[in-house]
Amino acid sequence: THWHQDHPLWPIIQPADLVSAWVALDDAVIENGCMWMVPGSHKWGNHQHDLANTPDFMPYHRQPELLPEEAKVEAVPFEIKKGQVGYHHCLTWHGSPHNRSERKRRAIAVHYMPGHTRYEPDGSHPMLSYVTVNKGDILMGDHFPVVYSSAATR
Structure with a gap:
């Protein structure tokens, strides 16, 4: 998978507060193509259109002057064992x-x-056909189940 950020590829979901839980079904190590991430990149905003990689797969920004001054584009391998879960923010490179x-x-x-995520139709996404709410409404329904509520009923 080329270097990317998830949220810019999911333009129907606003705001960019989504977190992915990546559950390993096999060990994922450097030798079999584990995921790599750029720590802190989730704080830099949407840079999807300027992400690229060198021939040896290291990421770079086509217009580095658009990054925050303190940004360090340094990728690290995300090795994980079978059965473990890793989390990353939807703007993480x-x-x-x-x-x-x-x-x-x-x-x-x-x-x-989070429960305040709205449907904002702007582009396409594989889940689009499962959206049953109107533009601007909170995403909900069978395909967007609530997994936790701080106002749990007893």
Whole structure:
């Protein structure tokens, strides 16, 4: 997977407060193409259109002057064992190089968003056909279940 940010690819979801839980079904290590991330990049805003990678898969920004002065574009591998869960914000720069080994690197991603997330139709997304609310409404319904509420009933 090329270097990207999730939220700019999900333009129907606002604001950019989503967190992904990446559940490893196999060990994900450098040798089988584990995910790499740029720590702190979730604080820099939307830079999806300017992300690129070198031939050896390291990320760079096509217009680095648009980044905050303190930004350090330094990727680190996100190695994780089978059964573990890793979390990343929807604006975190991340990607995975090709799996060049014989080992599998399967995973399941679950996306969590706060209860104030609205449907703002602007572009497309694979979940679009499951949205049953009107523009500007809070996302809800069978495909957007509430998994936690601080106002839980007893």
